[in-house]
Amino acid sequence: MKNFFIAEGAAQNPHRQQPQVVVIGNFDGVHLGHQTLLQRAREWGEKKGLPPVVVTFDPHPLSVLRPPHLRLFDLEDQQAQFRAHGMAGVVYLPFSRDFSQLSAAEFLEKILGPELNPQVLIVGFNFRFGSARGGSVETLKEWGERRGCQVEIVQPVQIPEGLVSTSEIRKALAVGDVRRARALLGRPYYLSGIVEHGEARGRGLGFPTANVHLEKVINPLHGVYATRTWVGDEVFGSVTHMGPLPTFGDEAVRLESHLFDFSRDIYGQRVRVEFFELLRGVQKFGSLSELRAQIQRDGDRAREILGSLT
Template sequence: MRVVRRVNPADFSGQPSVVTLGNFDGVHRGHQAIFQRVVERARRSGGPAVAVTFFPHPAAVLGAPPPLLTNLHQRLGLLAAAGIDVVVLIHFTRQFARIEAAPFVVRFLVDGLRVAQLVVGHRVGFGHRRAGNAALLSTLSRAYGFELEVVDAVDVDGLAVSSSAIRETVRRGDVQAASRMLGRPYGISERVRHGQRRGVGLGFPTANVSVRGLQLPPDGVYAVRVLAGGREHRGVANLGFNPTFGNEDRALEAHLFDFQGNLYRQRIEIRFVARLRGERKFENADALANQIRQDVATARRVLS
């Protein structure tokens, strides 16, 4: 998959493009339904399957940003896995936000990408004050000669799948429901960073990752599966501030069972399976170590 940050018409001078656009946070089952149609149409026409998306999230520029389900690296990886050929990654600024909806379509999609077919979700919104919608696209498709397909919502557990619905589900701690709406296990993908090495001293070394800016489930201890180095490992993870030691920053620390190796600076994905207990403050390190041993035993049973 190719990622471009500027729309150069010369790069799309071959077969006309099949395009979709959106933030695609989470790359959930609703997004996947759109990508499936984009890829199917592109393979039939011989043109590239193109996804136009934005970074940072528009709400981070214009107001209070929502906590995200996926960071940019994870989002791009999921777009590639969905079969997208080209991602147009537009740097979202206040100046860009002032572009009206119709000129955006003409400048970026019609003139820039040579769009022949456009596939969008039913709640699509774009342009200044998100004035662009499916009705406007229908009018523009007739004026500029491209096909338009509007994909209906995908329902899971009787609820229309959306990024905001998944954020709320994660916030409540229902990681199983979140996984069903995502179409894959809910997890966090980040690079391992240096921690305080307290886990090593307790006999349970951990891989520590940042969770800044991400939507998270409630603090506590979780049974997890960790993807690292192309393999899946079972483990137990603590999410929170580690009150026994008074940490100031919220962090996610995962102990991988029966693992020998150094994961520092490697990108791993920590997938939440089940919450075992809430986060607690212990009297001392020995009491914490005893509880971790119990957590490990419980997590092994849950993951077996």
């Protein structure tokens, strides 16, 4: 959507106190369930002639209440997803321990009602709010009836891979099941970062790698994956090592991606590595020749997997 806005706090919302369609949630990952919420907000916006506005929280509530807690993707990705799904903009409510002490009634009467003024309010089936999670979807329905606000509760999304939820995606990533994570997300799971200078170990083995700076988001199980790596608007098949390098006695967690049929210098550029299948776990090899042979096998298998994708 044109003129997509990003508001730090309800007071910065350009539609503040005007009728609007509001959809509330954490939207961590913007998975298929979240996308259903956004779709309904867009449809209501078109029906009512009102801007569909996302209301979410930053930092993520769990990073305050149960640290450490990392997001699936960063806020830039989240905003790109909101824009792609036709939202007018996003309002980030600053979350803190003080904010968490607001009662459900205070949240409704001090923030949601006067600041956001929803004519239509959309939430997921398990949405809770207020101190001790005291507010429920039933609370919202009762509030909406009093205010003349249409409240829609979106039911969970079920696909063959299971119930769609952020927690299920996290479980999948924890065991390296990036195929299931991709199905639940409705798009590939990925990591992005700036390409840095490394130790040139891959180059010495005949498999130069892009050493990607890891950002503060959740990582998948350590191992070697079939991946695709985006460099600007170009995408290349790749095989990627995620984790330490025990063969070299290196315990630091690294993301190293070998791009197929690629020889350009991309130091300092941001790349995005999309994960498609776990090939194997992290291994320690007895010699560099053993490691070189395994990398060749990993690359061959990754090419085969990527070539079969539709």
